[in-house]
Amino acid sequence: MATSQAAAVWIDANSATIVRWGPDAAGTVHFESDVPPHRRSTGQVTARGGEGHGGTGPRSAGERHRLEHLRAFLAQVRRAVPADDLLLLGDGVVVERLAAALRDDDVTHGRRRRIEVRRHRPVTEAQLVAALREFAGAPARRVRVATG
Numbered sequence: 266m267a268t269s270q271a272a273a274v275w276i277d278a279n280s281a282t283i284v285r286w287g288p289d290a291a292g293t294v295h296f297e298s299d300v301p302p303h304r305r306s307t308g309q310v311t312a313r314g315g316e317g318h319g320g321t322g323p324r325s326a327g328e329r330h331r332l333e334h335l336r337a338f339l340a341q342v343r344r345a346v347p348a349d350d351l352l353l354l355g356d357g358v359v360v361e362r363l364a365a366a367l368r369d370d371d372v373t374h375g376r377r378r379r380i381e382v383r384r385h386r387p388v389t390e391a392q393l394v395a396a397l398r399e400f401a402g403a404p405a406r407r408v409r410v411a412t413g
Contacts, residue, residue, distance in 0.1 A: 270349040273397035274342070275388055276360050278302075278335060281342045284393050285349065286401045293390060294345055298338040301331050339363055343370065350379040352400040354393065356386055 270287035281296040339359070343366055351367065353360050364382045371378065381400065388396070398404050 270347070271352065271397060271401040272347050272349045273352040273354065273393050273400065274346060274360075274363070275385075275393050276342060276353070276355045276363055277357055277387070278338075278359050281338075282390065282393060283342070283345055283347075284390070284397055285347060286394075286397050286403070287349065296338070296342055296345070298334070300334040300338055303331070335359070335362075339366060343367060348376060348378065350401070351381070352397055353380065353382045354385045354388060354396065355382075356384060360384070 270285070270289065272283060272285045274284075275282045278300045279298055281298070283294040283296075285292070339362060342363060346367065353364050353367075355361075355363075360382060364380060367380060370376075371380075383396075385396075395405060
């Protein structure tokens, strides 16, 4: 049985793409994020950090800044996600954060929809559409190519 309206979201810390499927499908929406990259370790540090004095959280000031940008990016994507059944694809924890936030929003607003999360490597727009069609119950027909 095919779902009448569905959407797929590919998301990571760098970008997000939303594709809709159904009679009212509005095409593709793409977002670029301004989330700074993780800071890399500088190697062996001889002085102890603040853990002995109750310090916790990210090790550098840049990490806090990164998390603030990530929260803002996820809020922007959440506002654009339709109230359809959702297929969420991503290759990191960002997709799981988005899924948790959307499920919390659904509980708060009394919405009932199917949300499926799949860990997946980066996809092209065509691959995202194919995954969405399969999720919605309307996979593309296989066509045999004539040879000869």
